[in-house]
Amino acid sequence: MSERYSRLMQFEFADFSKLKDVRAMVVGIGGLGALTAEIMARVGVGELVLMDYDKLEEANLNRLIYNADQVGMAKVDALKDHLLKANPDVDITTYPYDITDGEGYDSFISEVEKCDIIFGCVDTFQVRLFINSQTVKGRKPLIDGGASNDGINGSVHVVIPGKTACYRCNRPIVDEESEYKPKSDGSGLCHFTSLPTTMAIISSLQCQEGLKHMLGFGEVASYLMYYGMEGRLERYDWKRDPNCPVCGKV
Ligand SMILES: [Zn+2]
Numbered sequence: 001m002s003e004r005y006s007r008l009m010q011f012e013f014a015d016f017s018k019l020k021d022v023r024a025m026v027v028g029i030g031g032l033g034a035l036t037a038e039i040m041a042r043v044g045v046g047e048l049v050l051m052d053y054d055k056l057e058e059a060n061l062n063r064l065i066y067n068a069d070q071v072g073m074a075k076v077d078a079l080k081d082h083l084l085k086a087n088p089d090v091d092i093t094t095y096p097y098d099i100t101d102g103e104g105y106d107s108f109i110s111e112v113e114k115c116d117i118i119f120g121c122v123d124t125f126q127v128r129l130f131i132n133s134q135t136v137k138g139r140k141p142l143i144d145g146g147a148s149n150d151g152i153n154g155s156v157h158v159v160i161p162g163k164t165a166c167y168r169c170n171r172p173i174v175d176e177e178s179e180y181k182p183k184s185d186g187s188g189l190c191h192f193t194s195l196p197t198t199m200a201i202i203s204s205l206q207c208q209e210g211l212k213h214m215l216g217f218g219e220v221a222s223y224l225m226y227y228g229m230e231g232r233l234e235r236y237d238w239k240r241d242p243n244c245p246v247c248g249k250v
Pocket of ligand 1: 165167169170241244246248
């Protein structure tokens with residue numbers, strides 16, 4: 001074990017060396033996903049899969065990780081370059097596609113099968129529902145993160161199929177038809193504000209819960225809500241819905 005991980009090896013509640021056998025997917029590598037991927041790379045996850053169809057825009061530079069000289073690159077390539085500089089031992093696979101369509105859809109479905117854990121870092125409800133239904137179907141853990149449109153609050157939802165409530169369980173009033181529809185207006189630009197501070201808090205919480213699940217320490221929180229205005233973090237234990245159309249029969 002290289003010195004790179006020596007401080008992690010001193011962590012008394014878990015054995016970080018187990019992460020070298022983990023294949024983790026990060027879907028959406030904007031404000032949340034880029035940092036989630038960076039943390040996973042630095043703690044020594046063996047294989048990382050990055051999915052995002054966007055190109056890097058100047059407007060993305062308020063977030064962490066990306067640099068001005070990378071504007072115009074596919075986000076997955078820009079992030080891969082950065083992560084390999086941070087930790088060349090990580091095996092990184094990139095898909096510059098929309099996961100709800102065509103080649104992106106096929107890649108996503110086959111990667112759900114291969115990956116041990118999926119970090120959902122997307123910014124639309126429909127794509128969250130899509131990722132949730134596919135990861136439940138594939139019986140893979142999903143750690144979904146999101147920030148509110150006003151940029152100050154956020155949440156982390158951990159879906160362990162068959163064990164914890166899925167993303168759909170407590171949302172019975174959802175338009176079924178909208179579930180698989182692509183969400184982009186094609187411009188690649190998001191019209192909501194985004195604070196790097198909130199994004200860093202939420203992605204760190206995603207990683208923390210993901211590490212607890214992967215390495216088996218602590219008690220995984222199924223739903224965490226961060227209220228930025230009050231500086232408050234709340235845990236909610238959602239119950240599974242036995243009639244949930246996504247996970248009811250899992
Ligand atoms: Zn459910």
